[in-house]
Amino acid sequence: MLEFRNVVFQYDSEDFNIIDGLSFHLEKGEFVSVIGPSGCGKSTIFRLTNQLLPRRSGEILVDGKSIDGRRGYCGYMPQRDLLFPWRTVNENLRLPMEIRGGISRAEMDKRAAETLEHVGLAGWGDKRPEELSGGMRQRAAFARTLLTGSELLLLDEPFSALDFLTRITMQEWLLDQWEQDSKTVLFITHDVEEAIFLSGRVLVVEDTPIRKLHSFEVPAPYPRTRACLTDPKMLELRENLISLLRKEVQA
Numbered sequence: 001m002l003e004f005r006n007v008v009f010q011y012d013s014e015d016f017n018i019i020d021g022l023s024f025h026l027e028k029g030e031f032v033s034v035i036g037p038s039g040c041g042k043s044t045i046f047r048l049t050n051q052l053l054p055r056r057s058g059e060i061l062v063d064g065k066s067i068d069g070r071r072g073y074c075g076y077m078p079q080r081d082l083l084f085p086w087r088t089v090n091e092n093l094r095l096p097m098e099i100r101g102g103i104s105r106a107e108m109d110k111r112a113a114e115t116l117e118h119v120g121l122a123g124w125g126d127k128r129p130e131e132l133s134g135g136m137r138q139r140a141a142f143a144r145t146l147l148t149g150s151e152l153l154l155l156d157e158p159f160s161a162l163d164f165l166t167r168i169t170m171q172e173w174l175l176d177q178w179e180q181d182s183k184t185v186l187f188i189t190h191d192v193e194e195a196i197f198l199s200g201r202v203l204v205v206e207d208t209p210i211r212k213l214h215s216f217e218v219p220a221p222y223p224r225t226r227a228c229l230t231d232p233k234m235l236e237l238r239e240n241l242i243s244l245l246r247k248e249v250q251a
């Protein structure tokens with residue numbers, strides 16, 4: 001579904017390739033998380049995938065075809081919510097459907113209302129983003145990403161601003177959604193437990209420049225409940241990942 005082949009990228013203001021010959025791929029319908037220390041280049045991988053940044057060389061393929069010249073092949077939730085302040089929540093949610101076109105106003109409003117309800121924001125559609133808390137804005141931005149209808153979702157720390165209970169509720173809801181409509185999800189998080197609860201595989205950024213991602217299979221079948229987190233194999237994986245990240249931060 002998503003494939004990086006020898007991708008190289010450098011920020012103009014830097015003198016080294018932050019992404020340096022990276023290859024990895026995601027199968028259709030996989031849920032994969034990316035973890036790694038702050039500043040290692042995780043969000044950069046997303047910005048290359050959605051063409052916010054131009055790669056220097058290499059290929060990025062979605063569904064077997066190069067992304068060059070294509071649009072609408074992925075839904076992207078940036079790390080900062082980027083809701084348009086002059087639009088109400090509902091108008092923000094309608095945006096991806098307006099861009100896609102071919103959907104009636106009534107249908108857009110219906111889908112927006114349903115999705116708002118799912119993220120616990122029923123009745124907040126007429127507010128402006130500034131009237132929402134940080135966590136509520138994050139949920140609204142997440143709802144908007146789902147409404148792109150794309151098969152590939154890139155979610156950059158979508159739940160990081162949420163309180164613990166809201167976060168685990170949203171995780172369960174996201175898993176439910178994913179099991180129903182089998183989208184391919186690439187998910188960035190700092191939270192190792194969140195990564196293993198949600199994902200079939202966890203990709204760890206081992207080093208900057210990023211040359212490869214270390215892939216760990218998560219040893220739990222779907223459908224999952226939080227009970228799987230106390231399974232000894234899951235606890236072992238969690239501890240392994242935490243010590244790996246710790247080593248990188250100390251290095």
Ligand SMILES: Nc1ncnc2c1ncn2[C@@H]1O[C@H](COP(=O)(O)OP(=O)(O)OP(=O)(O)O)[C@@H](O)[C@H]1O
Binds near residue numbers: 012014039043
């Ligand atoms: N526009 C830019 N110009 C120059 N350097 C940048 C730019 N954006 C990011 N960087 C640098 O590239 C590196 C990786 O940034 P990136 O946002 O991909 O990190 P990240 O892994 O997502 O971090 P975090 O976990 O904190 O979100 C950082 O060191 C950052 O300073």
Ligand SMILES: [Mg+2]
Binds near residue numbers: 043156
């Ligand atoms: Mg980031």
